[in-house]
Each structure stands twice: as C-alpha cells, then as structure tokens.
Amino acid sequence: MSTINWLFELNFAIFSVFLVLYVTELMGGVLLILSYDAVKEKVLPYIVPIWEVTGTFAAFWVVTADFAYPAMLIPVATLLAGPIVVFLLLFVARNAMISFAELITRRGGWINEKRLYQLYGLATLLIGVVVIMVLSMIVTAAGVTLSPLSFSVWTWVTNAGSVPYLLGVILIALGLAPVFYDIAPLRKITLPLTALGVLAEVAALYLYSSSFVNAWIVIPAVLTIAAALLYNLPPTAAIVSKKIVFALVATVAVFSLNYLVYPTFLNGALSVDGVTTHGPMVGVFYVLTGVGFIVVGLLMALYMLSAWRSGKVTSPVPPTARPSTPAGHNP
Amino acid sequence: MSGIVDFDRFLFAFTIGSHILLVSLSIGMAIMICVSEFLFARTKNKYYGALVRRLIRPFVVSFGIGTASGIVMAVELVNLFPRFMTLVSSTGVIAIFYVEIFAFFVETIFLVIYVYYGHTFKGTYTRWALTLPIVVGTLLSAVLIVMVNAWMNTPNGFNIVGYVASGSSYTVTGVSPWAPFLTTSTGYEVFHVVAGVPLTGIMLLGGFFAYRYVRSENADEKTLFLNALRLAVALSLVFVVLTIVAGALEIDGMWQYQPLKYAAIELNPQPGSNLPWTLFGTVSGTSVVGGFEIPGLQGILEGGKMMPGLSQYPQADWPPLIIHETFGVMILGGALLGLFIIVYAGLWVLKHKPYDRPILAYLFVAFSALTATVMELGWATDEIGRQPWIVYNVLTVANAANYSTNLYAPGIAIVVAYLILVPFTFWFMARVFRGKPIAVDLEGPAAGGHDVNY
Numbered sequence: 001m002s003t004i005n006w007l008f009e010l011n012f013a014i015f016s017v018f019l020v021l022y023v024t025e026l027m028g029g030v031l032l033i034l035s036y037d038a039v040k041e042k043v044l045p046y047i048v049p050i051w052e053v054t055g056t057f058a059a060f061w062v063v064t065a066d067f068a069y070p071a072m073l074i075p076v077a078t079l080l081a082g083p084i085v086v087f088l089l090l091f092v093a094r095n096a097m098i099s100f101a102e103l104i105t106r107r108g109g110w111i112n113e114k115r116l117y118q119l120y121g122l123a124t125l126l127i128g129v130v131v132i133m134v135l136s137m138i139v140t141a142a143g144v145t146l147s148p149l150s151f152s153v154w155t156w157v158t159n160a161g162s163v164p165y166l167l168g169v170i171l172i173a174l175g176l177a178p179v180f181y182d183i184a185p186l187r188k189i190t191l192p193l194t195a196l197g198v199l200a201e202v203a204a205l206y207l208y209s210s211s212f213v214n215a216w217i218v219i220p221a222v223l224t225i226a227a228a229l230l231y232n233l234p235p236t237a238a239i240v241s242k243k244i245v246f247a248l249v250a251t252v253a254v255f256s257l258n259y260l261v262y263p264t265f266l267n268g269a270l271s272v273d274g275v276t277t278h279g280p281m282v283g284v285f286y287v288l289t290g291v292g293f294i295v296v297g298l299l300m301a302l303y304m305l306s307a308w309r310s311g312k313v314t315s316p317v318p319p320t321a322r323p324s325t326p327a328g329h330n331p
Numbered sequence: 332m333s334g335i336v337d338f339d340r341f342l343f344a345f346t347i348g349s350h351i352l353l354v355s356l357s358i359g360m361a362i363m364i365c366v367s368e369f370l371f372a373r374t375k376n377k378y379y380g381a382l383v384r385r386l387i388r389p390f391v392v393s394f395g396i397g398t399a400s401g402i403v404m405a406v407e408l409v410n411l412f413p414r415f416m417t418l419v420s421s422t423g424v425i426a427i428f429y430v431e432i433f434a435f436f437v438e439t440i441f442l443v444i445y446v447y448y449g450h451t452f453k454g455t456y457t458r459w460a461l462t463l464p465i466v467v468g469t470l471l472s473a474v475l476i477v478m479v480n481a482w483m484n485t486p487n488g489f490n491i492v493g494y495v496a497s498g499s500s501y502t503v504t505g506v507s508p509w510a511p512f513l514t515t516s517t518g519y520e521v522f523h524v525v526a527g528v529p530l531t532g533i534m535l536l537g538g539f540f541a542y543r544y545v546r547s548e549n550a551d552e553k554t555l556f557l558n559a560l561r562l563a564v565a566l567s568l569v570f571v572v573l574t575i576v577a578g579a580l581e582i583d584g585m586w587q588y589q590p591l592k593y594a595a596i597e598l599n600p601q602p603g604s605n606l607p608w609t610l611f612g613t614v615s616g617t618s619v620v621g622g623f624e625i626p627g628l629q630g631i632l633e634g635g636k637m638m639p640g641l642s643q644y645p646q647a648d649w650p651p652l653i654i655h656e657t658f659g660v661m662i663l664g665g666a667l668l669g670l671f672i673i674v675y676a677g678l679w680v681l682k683h684k685p686y687d688r689p690i691l692a693y694l695f696v697a698f699s700a701l702t703a704t705v706m707e708l709g710w711a712t713d714e715i716g717r718q719p720w721i722v723y724n725v726l727t728v729a730n731a732a733n734y735s736t737n738l739y740a741p742g743i744a745i746v747v748a749y750l751i752l753v754p755f756t757f758w759f760m761a762r763v764f765r766g767k768p769i770a771v772d773l774e775g776p777a778a779g780g781h782d783v784n785y
Contacts, residue, residue, distance in 0.1 A: 048447065049443045049447045049448075052394070052395070052398065052439050052442065052443055053439060053440065053443065055398045055399070055402065055439075056398070056432075056435055056436055056439045058402060059398075059401070059402050059405060059432055059435060060432045060436070062402070062405055062406060062409075063405065063425075063428045063429055063431075063432050064429070066409065066416055066419070066420050066425060066428065067420060067425045067426075067428075067429055069420075070416075070417050070420030070421050070425075071417070073409050073413045073416050073417045073420065074413040074414065074417060076409065076413070077409055077410050077411075077413035077733045077735070078413075078733070078735060080410075081410055081733060081735040081737045081738050082735075082737035082738070082740075082741055084406055084409075084410045085410065085738065085741030085742060085744070085745060086741055087406075088402070088403045088406055088407070088745065089741065089744055089745055089748055091399055091402060091403070092396075092399040092400065092403060092745075092748060092749075092752065093748075094399070095395045095396060095398060095399035096395070096396055096399065096752055096756070098395065099391055099392045099394075099395030099396065100392065100759060102391060103388050103391065103392060103759075103763045103766065104763075105763070105766045105767075277420065277421070279506055280506050280507075280508050281420075281421070281422075281423070281425070281426075281506060281508060283508075284423065284426050284508040284509075285429075288426060288429045288430065291433075292429070292432070292433050295433050295436065295437075296433070296436050299436055299437065299440040300440070302440060302444065303440050303443060303444060306443075306444045306448040306451075307448065309448070309451055310447075310448040310451045
C-alpha cells in the first residue's frame with residue numbers, strides 16, 4: 001500500500017499558490033493588453049503590489065523543488081536548459097517593465113506608462129506559455145524523448161493534446177479575468193469562455209493520454225465553471241469576485257490537479273517516491289516548511305490587512321498631485 | 332567540451348556580478364531610507380521626509396530588477412551546474428537556501444506594505460518601524476547566501492564517496508543538516524559582506540548626492556542633497572571602518588582554513604614567518620619577480636606566524652594567480668577609499684565644507700565607482716581563488732557543469748539583455764529619484780504609496 005508523499009504534496013501546495021498568483025497577474029496582463037484604459041482602474045491596484053509577492057513565491061517554489069527532488073535536477077537541466085533560460089529572460093523583462101511602468105513620469109511618446117504596462121502584460125503572457133508548456137511536459141511527457149533524455153518544443157507543439165491544452169488555458173484565463181477583476185460589462189462572456197476552456201482542457205488531457213481523465217478532474221472542472229457561473233448570479237457575484245475567495249478556490253482547484261497524475265511524473269515514466277529526497281534532510285524539510293508556512297502565512301495576513309486597510313484610509317495626497325489616485329484594492 | 336564549461340562559468344559570473352551591484356545599491360538604499368525615516372520621525376526635518384520619498388522610487392526599481400536577477404541566479408545554479416545543486420540538495424546547504432526564502436519574504440512583504448500602503452500609517456515612528464524588517468530582510472538574504480559561499484570554500488556536514496573520480500556516481504553519507512550554517516569560514520565571510528556590501532551601496536548614493544549637490548541651483552534641492560550627503564558620509568565612515576576590520580579578520584581566517592588560497596592571493600612561493608607583502612608581480616620558480624615589495628610587512632600583519640606557501644601544494648591544484656592582482660587592486664582601492672572618506676569627513680567636521688568643492692564632488696563619484704570595483708574584485712578573488720573547485724576538494728566546476736549546447740543562444744541573450752538593462756536601470760533610478768519637483772517631495776508624509784502609477 002502506498003503512503004502519501006508529503007514532500008511532493010507540500011511542494012505542490014506551494015506551487016499551487018504561486019500558479020494562482022501568477023495566473024491572476026496573467027489575467028490582468030491580458031486585460032491591460034486588450035483594453036488598458038477601460039480596465040486600469042480595476043487591474044493596476046491589484047497587480048502593482050502583488051507582482052513582487054508572486055516573484056517571491058516563484059523563488060519559494062524553486063527552492064522547495066530543489067530541496068524535495070535532488071534526483072530530478074540533472075534531468076531537468078538536461079531536458080529544459082533552453083526553455084529555462086528563455087523563461088529567465090522573460091522574467092527579467094516582466095520585472096523591468098512593471099517596475100519602470102510604476103514610476104515613469106512620461107505620458108506621451110512611444111515609451112510611456114501605458115506601453116510599459118502592456119509590455120509587462122506581454123512578458124507575463126509569454127512566461128505563462130513557457131510555464132504551461134513545461135508543466136504539460138512534466139506531467140504528460142509531451143515533447144520528451146526518454147532515451148537519450150531530450151526535449152523538443154516542436155515535438156511538444158505537434159502533440160495532439162498541446163494546442164487544445166494551450167487554447168483551454170487561454171480561454172479560462174479570459175473567461176475568469178472579468179470575475180477576478182470584477183469587470184461587470186464583460187460578465188456575459190465569462191461563462192461561455194470558461195466552459196469552453198474547461199472542455200478544451202479535458203479534451204487535451206484525453207488526447208495526451210486517456211489515463212489522465214479520471215474522477216479527480218471533476219474538482220477543478222466544477223470549481224472553475226462555478227466561479228464563472230456564480231459571477232453571473234446577482235446574489236453571489238460580489239462574493240466570488242472577492243480576490244481572497246477567488247484565490248482560495250483557485251488554489252484548491254490547482255492543487256487537486258496533482259491527483260490526476262500522482263504518484264508519477266512524465267506520464268508514468270518516473271515515480272515521485274523515487275526522486276524525492278531521503279535521510280535526515282526529510283525531517284529538516286518538514287521543520288523548515290512548518291516554520292515557513294507560519295511565517296509566510298502571518299506575513300500574507302499582514303499584507304492583506306494592509307491592503308484592506310488602505311481602502312479605508314483616505315489618501316493624504318492633494319488631488320492635484322496625481323492624475324488618478326489608487327482606489328485601494330479589495331483583498 | 333571545456334568551451335561549454337567556460338561558458339557556464341562565464342554566464343554565472345556575469346549574472347552574479349551584475350546582481351551584486353544591484354543588490355548592494357538596494358541594501359544601501361534600504362539603510363538610507365530606514366535612517367532617514369528615523370531622523371524624520373525624531374526631528375520632523377522635512378528634508379529627511381523628502382529624501383525618503385525620493386529614495387523609495389529608485390528602491391522599487393532596484394528591488395524589482397534585483398529580484399529578477401536573484402531568481403535568474405537561483406535557476407541558473409540548477410541549469411548551469413546541476414551536479415552542484417544535486418550535492419547541495421543532498422546536504423544541509425539546501426536548508427540555507429530555504430531559510431533565505433523566508434528572509435526574502437520578510438523583505439518583500441514589508442517593502443510592499445511600506446511602499447504601497449505606508450502613507451496610510453499616520454505615526455512617523457510606525458512608518459520607521461516598517462522599514463526595519465526591510466533592512467533586516469535584505470541583510471539576512473545577503474548573510475545567508477554568503478553562508479552558502481562559505482560552505483563552498485570550507486565544506487562540512489557530510490561525507491562523500493566517489494564524486495570527484497567519476498563525476499557522476501557518488502554516495503553522500505553522514506549528513507549533518509544544520510552544520511553548513513556554521514563552517515570554519517562562515518563568520519569571517521559574513522562579517523566582511525555585511526560591512527562591505529552596504530558600504531558599496533551607500534558610497535554609490537553618496538557619489539550621486541555629492542554630484543547633484545554641486546550641480547543643483549535650487550536652494551531646497553541643495554539642502555536636500557546636503558542632508559543626504561551628510562548621512563551618506565557618516566554611514567560610509569562607519570562601514571569603511573567595519574570593512575577594514577572584517578577584511579583583516581577574513582585574511583586571518585583564510586590562512587588558517589584556506590591556506591592554498593591565502594598563499595595564492597599573497598603570492599607566497601615558499602612558506603615562511605617573516606614574509607614580505609607584494610603588490611603585483613608573478614611567481615618564477617621559488618621567487619617572485621616584478622611587482623612592488625614591502626619587506627616583512629606580511630609577517631608583521633600576521634604577528635610573525637608561519638604563513639603557507641604555494642610550494643606546499645601540487646601546481647595542478649593552484650588557483651589562477653590572477654587573484655594576486657585582483658586582491659592587490661582590491662587592497663589598494665580599499666585603502667584609498669578609506670583614506671578619502673576619512674579626509675572628506677574630517678574636512679566636514681572641521682567646517683571646511685568639502686561638499687562645496689566641485690573637484691571633491693567629482694572625486695566622490697570616482698570613489699563610489701571604485702568602491703563598486705573593489706567589491707566586484709573581492710568577490711572575483713574569492714571565487715577564482717577556489718578554482719578549479721566549485722565545492723573545495725569535493726566537486727570541480729567541470730564535473731558540476733551542464734554540457735548542453737542549447738545554453739549558448741539563450742545564454743548570450745541573457746548577457747546582451749543585462750548589458751542593456753543594468754546601465755538603463757541605473758540611469759532610470761537616477762531619473763525617478765528627481766522625478767517630481769522638490770516642492771512636491773517636501774510635502775506630505777515620508778512613506779510612498781501614492782507615488783506609484785496606478
């Protein structure tokens with residue numbers, strides 16, 4: 001009888017939080033590209049502080065992954081040397097664009113606040129594509145040749161599941177973006193886009209391998225469609241568009257995805273138990289993760305409290321000092 | 332194949348060299364913001380408030396780019412040196428990386444609260460208190476990463492069989508998970524970095540303030556830069572003294588715990604107790620040729636103890652002797668820097684108004700650039716001095732490296748991106764520092780928030 005691999009579960013939990021933070025950014029980034037002037041009041045007060053926290057969660061996940069899977073590091077470096085460096089370049093671009101956008105004083109010319117925020121959105125979107133590709137590769141082995149170990153982007157793209165998989169993620173992100181940012185004029189598109197996206201995802205998983213479509217897929221599918229559906233019902237729209245509620249539900253949905261493939265990676269080629277760390281480092285991992293969860297939990301609570309509080313406090317800045325003042329976001 | 336190893340080595344050296352420049356500036360700004368907030372709370376001097384408002388803007392940029400380059404480094408370690416990270420992950424060293432993430436969280440969350448919501452806190456001491464965890468978090472991040480470096484120089488907490496010989500087949504045994512937090516060189520290295528890195532950041536700011544002071548024609552702006560410069564000089568003086576003490580202690584620790592590196596940086600062909608101190612020069616047989624020699628100085632500085640020499644080690648194990656030159660320039664530069672700051676502060680105390688002399692302002696700029704150079708050379712000396720090992724006497728860089736040729740094109744792209752981004756970031760930071768008229772910055776509370784483009 002197999003037991004739960006807690007190293008894997010904890011690492012996946014951290015990954016789930018990171019991915020949800022990242023996807024909420026990505027949704028905002030796409031909205032900024034499509035309709036900057038119409039959505040900036042809703043999107044920027046959330047994105048501007050959170051992008052720094054998302055980056056920290058990315059580092060958190062990378063280090064816990066290093067810790068949990070020492071045996072995976074050489075295969076990962078062998079398989080993904082190129083895509084990883086592309087990811088890094090895009091990540092630098094993302095941080096650069098948004099930190100410049102926050103502070104640039106130019107409103108005219110080609111390089112201005114709007115353009116930089118849109119470039120940030122583009123970098124975030126492209127990172128999303130790289131992350132999605134790598135995720136599907138790790139889970140399904142799409143694009144991977146096992147002997148000798150190698151990865152080909154072209155082989156990944158030409159896999160029958162990859163295009164619907166990518167399309168599904170984009171549809172879900174577009175469908176749920178108005179929910180998360182509470183953009184009422186776009187309410188009508190949320191449910192059809194999200195439902196189509198979920199269908200595309202299920203189809204993609206089936207095309208990758210029928211074994212991925214099992215009972216566990218109901219949880220993320222139902223939660224995702226429910227978020228869009230509830231936003232269309234007046235009594236529940238305000239609740240589901242609360243960022244903290246949305247993020248918690250989305251984290252549960254993402255976390256449940258691990259049961260589609262657990263306990264293996266690469267479409268059954270690698271066992272999770274076979275690559276996780278062992279010996280005295282396991283105890284250290286649990287101790288540090290326990291302490292870390294408390295520390296990070298308290299810090300995030302403090303962050304959300306400050307964000308909530310900022311919405312209650314009137315800005316002391318005279319109206320002439322800024323063209324538009326932050327509304328304070330709803331955490 | 333060695334071309335790929337050298338490329339891996341170069342790419343990581345390039346990115347970490349850029350990263351420490353940004354991080355030192357971030358740490359310098361965090362300290363300046365913290366002290367200025369305190370002085371603003373205590374004195375209600377509006378120029379300290381304005382200084383904080385102006386420093387927050389470049390601090391956000393520096394943090395944003397610094398975070399990205401930090402993540403680039405963390406991922407590059409896996410990508411470029413996968414066997415090194417496999418060893419790290421099998422030992423307690425990974426726990427250091429893990430704790431560093433929590434320091435990073437402390438820094439990030441408090442920075443976000445302070446920068447974006449700080450204006451909602453009415454109490455000036457409360458806003459100052461918000462800056463303390465930012466300083467602690469940034470410094471702790473630096474301390475923890477230096478702990479990893481110390482472990483690479485003087486590894487402990489495990490035994491290993493077969494790694495060096497085979498390059499792939501090995502067994503790690505006897506792991507002591509907490510031992511890497513305190514190796515024989517940890518204390519020396521941490522002290523040196525905690526003193527030297529803030530010095531670099533504050534000196535870079537000091538050079539900027541000195542230059543802007545003489546260039547500015549606005550009375551309020553001049554007062555602001557004068558206050559800022561006074562603070563930078565006072566802090567630099569403290570950190571320069573600490574750096575000198577820390578540097579001396581590190582050299583003392585090095586001859587005990589990294590004797591080969593010591594022999595190489597001091598260019599001692601033979602061991603001895605009354606050795607000269609040599610600037611530049613090279614080893615020829617059993618003696619040093621060229622260079623400038625002060626007879627007996629090394630012996631005096633080390634209290635007449637027996638110092639190691641290169642002849643005690645096989646020549647194949649010697650690190651590249653260029654580290655003698657990098658070390659020499661570092662010592663010379665550091666000494667000149669210390670002298671400059673002491674003289675500058677002395678002139679100020681004696682009311683000779685050094686800030687009013689353009690030549691001293693330009694010299695300050697030159698010395699701030701020298702400080703950054705000295706810091707980079709210090710890091711280069713430490714890293715090159717461990718070659719060919721990535722973990723001393725355990726794992727070579729060649730055995731640790733990734734031999735995938737897929738790295739070339741994106742790696743070159745990273746170098747090009749950094750060559751554009753880092754200078755642009757410095758330019759942009761200088762620009763946003765003065766992004767608003769001084770009259771606007773003199774109004775309102777110290778903390779930021781509403782300075783951001785929402």
